Amino acid sequence: MTLIDTRTPNPKSFIKGATGDWEIVIGMEVHAQVLSESKLFSGSSTEFGSPPNANVSFVDAAMPGMLPVINAECVRQAVRTGLGLRAQINKRSIFDRKNYFYPDLPQGYQISQFKDPIVGEGSVFLDMGGAEHIEIGIERLHLEQDAGKSIHDQHPNMSFVDLNRSGVALMEIVSKPDLRSSDEAKAYLSKVRTILRYLGTCDGNMEEGSMRADINVSVRRPGGEFGTRCEIKNVNSIRFAGQAIEFEARRQIDILEDGGSIDQETRLYDPKTGETRSMRSKEEAHDYRYFPDPDLLPLEFDQAFIDDLAQHLPELPDDKQERFIKDYGVTPYDAMVLTLERESADYYEAAVKFGNGKRDGKAVANLVNGDIAAYANSQGLSVFETHIKPGQIAGIVDLVAAGTISSKGAKDLLQVIIAEEPEGEPAEIVERRGMKQVTDLGAIEKVIDEIIAANPGQVEAVKAKPTMLGWFVGQAMKASGGKANPQALNELLKKKLGIE
């Protein structure tokens, strides 16, 4: 891999050192567990949380004479992901053996793809807020087996091995060294996770370990030569990724500014201390003795196979975002927030289109990203996971559009649905609870006349200072029990008071 710098140094991301500015260079290897019923080369289940060694076949346990057979669904998932990353799909790829000894690696080698991966170069777009959009290059994606798990806390002097994960399919998504700050790194991880979840090729649950990242960090003078990198292994949260990069960059800068040099090594991030520590140096690095796995033929498929998968690919976040802006007139920010999760985007769109209605997408977005998002956050849920149905959202927006309730009334109505009537139908609630705003001018007129008659002093005052109209609006609204249509009220008061 030749390193090419595709980015223009951005002072916003520089880190101040004692001797001047520094720039961080970051490349990511994301390990994403493929969503599939069974493992990459065996029929064992991939179910999470099974009792230890429940999902282990003879192949997973590396019994003598056992042979791997490729799981076609894992291949489809890798190709789908490659398409989602706008990447080159390689019709011929090769599985290699990566040889090393470890108790939770039963074969004594991991089947991976070394020289000829299934997916080649692609790209991911990041929206860094405002007008800043950056493109991060994808170097490759390859399929490989996960290892099992060693358990060291169950016995005074023995370790236990759980092979449930042994042989589960992983996609390793390798980025180019295009990231320049911890914020970009976090945005990248988040975007990759969004894409994987849209595609349904990985659940992206970092706490369960189904997505983790190895982060390569180096520092340099802005725009200068790439520095020596350190690899931070197995980071399992986006927040930790940001912290680990910040710490590591500062550590490297301190060393360099003290006249030292960086040793290429593998490091671990400890979330408790917020620090990275050395795991093994370059000298201790394994010689993995990669060679093509003779038990497996080269993996080959034709263009029709790719085309078929491409045809059935779901709409991707970038495309959806663009469409929401274009079709529903929402702001780019709202579109970005709405499309972070595929289900939330679907939820939003279901509300917009509910009952074949055509309603203002912006109004729906305001409600979803506003009060509903606030409620969802308070519950630790995503908007689509709340009990509020798209039909209810549509109902509320329609009532506002028809002038039946005011936007203040909409807030109240939503509170009723949240707290009191989770299954309630908005129009019915408004009707039953008398929440309709009054637009009948005849009824309002009588109230207004009474107020004008009872307050001659105020009438004089408003003529001198038209902004005093607010006092009359307040009185009239109070008298109507808050149900008067504020706009109609305004118009009528102005007319009656003879102000313009």
Add this chain to the structure above:
Amino acid sequence: MTDLTRLTLAAARAGLKAKEFTSSELTGAYLNAIEVGNPKLNAYVAVTGEQAQAQAKASDAKLAAGQGGPLEGIPLGIKDLFGTKGVHTQAASHILNDFKPEYESSVTSNLWRDGAVMLGKLNMDEFAMGSSNETSYYGPVINPWRANNSNAQLVPGGSSGGSAAAVSAWLCAAATATDTGGSIRQPAALTGTVGIKPTYGRCSRWGVVAFASSLDQAGPIARTVEDAAIMMTSMSGFDPKDSTSVDLAVPDFAAAVERGVKGLVIGIPREYRMDGMPAEIEALWQQGIAWLKAEGATVRDISLPHTKYALPAYYIVAPAEASSNLARYDGVKYGLRDTGKDITDLYELTRAHGFGREVKRRIMIGTYVLSAGYYDAYYVQAQKVRTLIKRDFEIVFNDGVDAILTPATPSAAFGIGDEDMKADPVKMYLNDVFTVTVNMAGLPGIAVPAGKDGAGLPLGLQLIGKPFDEETLFAAGRVIERSANIDFSPDKWW
């Protein structure tokens, strides 16, 4: 009653069908022969008498009802490399101490499906690495053949030495074997038996302990070409559990045996005429040519120019794959475990005590050739050589050659503990000089006994065929067998 163990597989099958004797009687005769012969020959590492009797009884019930498969009631020996459920499966290695798998290899499953009876597991070179059967953890197998007027013990060849010796000494009707660089054909040639390594992909490797995955193939050793063909038909077949197995219909190989060679073009490769090759081997080769000509074949001189690189390239590819395939024997999951103070000790002690010298030598060679900085010079280069060897054969076959005739081995059986070979492992590796090319190219090859050397020891010829054209090999092999018309029965001394 005649000795039932002396019957060919075909004759035994006919006798069973005609109810001249039962499988229980036949099986009993073999178990007796094993009891007498095995202490001397050391061909079996495990004898499964009770299971054999039970299987024979079940076969007898089927045969009595006029039913049963193509191998119904036929007692076989199984090389210890094949996984056999609940039965000793150790690849003749200490590292698989007490290992009995919970599964049955696809090839042996096919044999039981067709009604065969298992007598036990056959000795072999450890992990199939060897050409004399002296690397077995269970000690060497003794060749039933002895030189004229000599009591010196000879090797049966390897790695399928137990299979070859057991077939030759009437300790089974036929045997399974495997061939990575000549491990079926060389011992067959050294014991006067017939052995065929089919095309790579013809037999499933599932459940067979791996040596070098891209070269390993199962095949039979039998007393006649016809017997080998009958065995081959049952052992073969596509297996979805082996990605390298080929989805092709299996012909009735026995039907091809009497097809003859009339009109066939037989290639004689000039590169197989090695320096220092014994005159007897050369003479036998010429004799083979004459027999095939006499039966109507055309003989043509051909060139396979990359032959001389085959053996060195083989000794890079095979150890490389083996070093990785044998990594799973680490003391963690099954087999031998020697413990020390930590996991590294466990690995080192288990592997130090579990593997024999030759296996360790090959693991070290394989680890070396795959190492960073050496990979391109060795492994990649060897793969290129392999491609060239394959192309040599393709050119010849595309040019109209139907099969190629060569010697099977550079000499007859040699002595146990041969000092020369002990001192220089490469001398031992040279035993496979005529056979490894076939594995490197993935082609089928058959060894047929064709004559005897001056000391009365059997010598074999090898026929190499086109991919998946084992039928031509059986036909041509039968012509050699018929033309030689020699009784390849060793004088019984055990």
